[in-house]
Amino acid sequence: MGRITVDDLKKIKEKHQATFKLREGGNRAKVTVHMGTCGIAAGARAVMDALIDEMAAKEVKDVILTTSGCAGFCVKEPMATVEIVGEAPVKYCSLNADKMRKVLNEHVIGGNVVEEYALVVGSETSY
Amino acid sequence: MVNYRANLMICGGTGCIAMGGLDLKDALEQELKGKGLDNEYRVVITGCNGFCAEGPILTAYPEGIFYKKLTPDNVPFLVEEHFLKGRPVEKLMYKEPEKKHAVPAMKDIPFFNLQVLRALRNKGLIDPESIDEYIARDGYLGAAKALMEMTPEEICETMTESGLRGLGGAGFPTGRKWASCAGYPSDEKYILCNGDEGDPGAFMDRSIMEADPHVVLEGMIIGGKAIGARQGYIYVRAEYPLAVKRLRIAIKQAREYGLLGENILGSGYSLDIEPYLGAGAFVCGESTALMYSIEGRRGMPRLTPPRSTEAGLWGKPTVLNNVETLANVPQIILKGAEWFRVLGTEKSPGTKVFALTGSINNIGLIEVPMGMPLRKVIYDIGGGVPKGRKFKAVQLGGPSGGCIPESLLDTPVTFEDITETGAIVGSGGMVVMDDGNCMVSVSKFFLDFTADESCGKCTPCRIGTQVMLDKLIDITEGRGKEGDIETLVDMSYDIIDGSLCGLGQSAPNPVLTTIKYFEEEYRSHIEEGWCKAGVCKELVTFYIDEDCKGCGACKRVCPSDAIWGEKKIAHHIEQEKCVKCRSCFARCKFGNVRTGPASLREELIKKQAVEA
Structure with missing residues (x-):
């Protein structure tokens, strides 16, 4: 890029927004793909890849994507938990790439829980 | 453009690089690649994170998990557990001193969450070369x-x-x-x-x-x-x-x-x-x-x-x-x-960056709102002095500044309030000193620096600082005389009044403040021949008191085999062999190694001869 204008400054800022959302916090939602041994064996990797690609395609920049271990309900893997700030977390089960894309679009972006794939709302009590 | 889902920020400040930060980066990139994660995780070298005491440092975003003292050996496990399986590795995280549990997120660590970043707002957050x-x-x-x-x-x-x-x-x-x-x-x-x-x-x-x-x-x-x-x-x-x-x-x-x-x-x-x-x-x-x-x-x-x-x-x-x-x-x-x-005080708005160092747990670089009391900076952010030591003074402003004692720790950090104590905010060096520091030696150290760095253009600074330094050397080597303290104070004001630039005008500050707050210590050097902190070799005799439990720790660190005694029975220092290296004094956890005036040595030698 050669000489830039004030508008270019704003464009560069926009382009890097996702990176700094990651580093600064202030995210709207978090999607956790459960990647324990069971999850990976059941195809969590494909679910994760689908999520990464779909988020890039839809330019979703304010959602954290992370992994965690087994959610304890191994038979229902691959699983993912969607947490939207201020709302109860929702666990989805028996996912694949297509289902994950649908969850991203309808729940994370659209704000509506995808009931047909949802396992449970809320999280276990822990002490 | 690859869309990374996480960013791993490795501190690329001078401190962390010296501790092996670049090797860490290489190892991490290789490991991520090996696990096929290099398109999900981005590794970035940043500027100084500020928490230099814990380097090399890695902050894993989006969670903001703070890993410290990492080596390439830690990398395979860290990548496997956290970056692949999403289980943050507790044993590699920062732990607050005196507490056992790991504190994972940066926003939960007092060292970070009490700071307000303005001048340092991008530290550790951006790639400085982009x-x-x-x-x-x-x-x-x-x-x-x-x-x-x-x-x-x-x-x-x-x-x-x-x-x-x-x-x-x-x-x-x-x-x-x-x-x-x-x-x-x-x-x-x-x-x-x-x-x-x-x-x-x-x-x-x-x-x-x-x-x-x-x-x-x-x-x-x-x-x-x-x-x-x-x-x-x-x-x-x-x-x-x-x-x-x-x-x-x-x-x-x-x-x-x-x-x-x-x-x-x-x-x-x-x-x-x-x-x-x-x-x-x-x-x-x-x-x-x-x-x-x-x-x-x-x-x-x-x-x-x-x-x-x-x-x-x-x-x-x-x-x-x-x-x-x-x-x-x-x-x-x-x-x-x-x-x-919005931050700071009426006359000193905004923030100030300090380099926190010396006898303090969290050595590093911090930025705080002006007006924060020194006590909060040193104890809450700095984590206090390390276990077993007692706070003595904080030196602010380097060779142009001065030492502030415990009694003034509630002084808010503003240009005016700090100047009132005789120190200056200065560029922001903050050196914490404990009871093992001799204040006369501290002022000698700074005078040595300014006498050396004086450019020589004006006489009060060129000759004055040297004469003051000679006096301080005399005091620390047992040649101090009645009236030396008054001479030092007189000369200080002459140099302040007569020097051309800020170097000379501020050079006597370390001497003036230590005399103001620790005159006792100067007096015990001159009058009793006793450096109570045990720093000035000519003015101290080390001995072990009767409460010694005989743990043998002092004996093991003594380089000249001067300590003897049976296990679990009070030990003794053989004065003729003692080289006054201070190792036993620093080592004893119970405070049973004590200092006495130089004159005590002869007494103890006589006493030991009689006992033998």
């Missing part, structure tokens, strides 16, 4: 506003209203300095940045230049427009190779984007900036000496007036601002003077 990342954090938007929407008068007014003061130590109001220079018409003017950080133990400016070099350039562009300069220089010491390298990269990138050079952002304003490497003389941090040095002359201060704002570099109107001061400028322009004044 102008785009700087721009993404509102970089150059302040300059854009100043160049496109503001007149030089408006810029000066905003700075004056903000109340920003020179953070290099003097505290001169920045807006007034700019307005004064703007008032002298000249076809040639200069904007300079003072990066000649010379105080022992201070590394604030170094860190900003390494972590966020563009902010210095942006501050200079805004200042340059305010005064009408077309050329700028950053005076940086050659001992800061990483800072020099990153400044050069930043200047090159800014020129490519047209943010330096002719017609910046199409505004019609032109400015170019070059780094100028200093050779490391302390006096070259003084404004007039710094300008002589850039001109190629010997770095010596000159008489003022005329002030530099009227006739500075090459005799032209010049503004010189410190790195930290300039780092505050872009945000003030962007967010306004009122925003700046």
Whole structure:
């Protein structure tokens, strides 16, 4: 890029927004793909890849994507938990790439829980 | 463009690099690649994170999990557990001193969450060698506003209203300095940045230049427009190779984007900036000496007036601002003077960066709002003095500053309140001292530094500091006399009154403050022949008291086999063999190794001879 204008400054800022959302916090939602041994064996990797690609395609920049271990309900893997700030977390089960894309679009972006794939709302009590 | 879902920020400050930060980066990248995660995780080298005591440091975003003291050996496990399986590795995380549980997120660690970052707002958050990342954090938007929407008068007014003061130590109001220079018409003017950080133990400016070099350039562009300069220089010491390298990269990138050079952002304003490497003389941090040095002359201060704002570099109107001061400028322009004044006090608004070091748990670089009490800085952010030691004093402002005792720890950090104690805020070096420090030796150390660094131009400073140093050496070596303390005080005021520049005018401060708050200690050196901290070899006898439990720890560290005694029975020091290395004194956890006056040695030798 050669000489830039004030508008270019704003464009560069926009382009890097996702990176700094990651580093600064202030995210709207978090999607956790459960990647324990069971999850990976059941195809969590494909679910994760689908999520990464779909988020890039839809330019979703304010959602954290992370992994965690087994959610304890191994038979229902691959699983993912969607947490939207201020709302109860929702666990989805028996996912694949297509289902994950649908969850991203309808729940994370659209704000509506995808009931047909949802396992449970809320999280276990822990002490 | 690859969309990374996480960013791993490895601290690339000088401290962490020295501890192996770059090896860590290589190992991490290799491991991520091996696990097929290199398209999900991005590894970034940042500027100094500030928590140097815990380096090499890695912060894993988005969670903001803080890993410390990592080595390449930790990498395979860390990648497997956290980055692949999403299980943060507790044993590699930072733990608060005195507490067992791991504190994972940066926002939960007092060292970080009590700080407010302005000058350091990009530290550890951006890649210092990427102008785009700087721009993404509102970089150059302040300059854009100043160049496109503001007149030089408006810029000066905003700075004056903000109340920003020179953070290099003097505290001169920045807006007034700019307005004064703007008032002298000249076809040639200069904007300079003072990066000649010379105080022992201070590394604030170094860190900003390494972590966020563009902010210095942006501050200079805004200042340059305010005064009408077309050329700028950053005076940086050659001992800061990483800072020099990153400044050069930043200047090159800014020129490519047209943010330096002719017609910046199409505004019609032109400015170019070059780094100028200093050779490391302390006096070259003084404004007039710094300008002589850039001109190629010997770095010596000159008489003022005329002030530099009227006739500075090459005799032209010049503004010189410190790195930290300039780092505050872009945000003030962007967010306004009122925003700046939200933090700090009426007369000292904003924040101050301190280099926290010495006998303290959390050694590092911190930024706090002005007005925070010293106690909070030292105990809450700094984590207090290490276990088993007792706080004695905090040294502020380096060789130009002074020592503040425990009784004044509730003093708020502002220019006025700190000056009231006899110390100065100065550039921001904060050295914590414990009961093992001898205050006479501390003032000797600083006088040794200033006597060495005195440029020699004026007599009070050149000869005065040397004579004072000789007196202090006499006192610490057992040749102190009645009246020495009074002579030191008298000479101090003569040097302050008679010296040409700030170096001489402030050189006696360490002596004056230690005499003011620790006169007892000077007296025990002179009158009792006793350095109670056990530092001055000629003035101490080490012995072990009767409560000694006979654990043998002292015996093991003694390099001259001077300690004897059966296990679980009180030990003894054989005085004729003792070389006064202080190892046993520092080692004993129970305080049973004690110091006595030098004269005690003969007594103990006689006593031991009788017993034998």
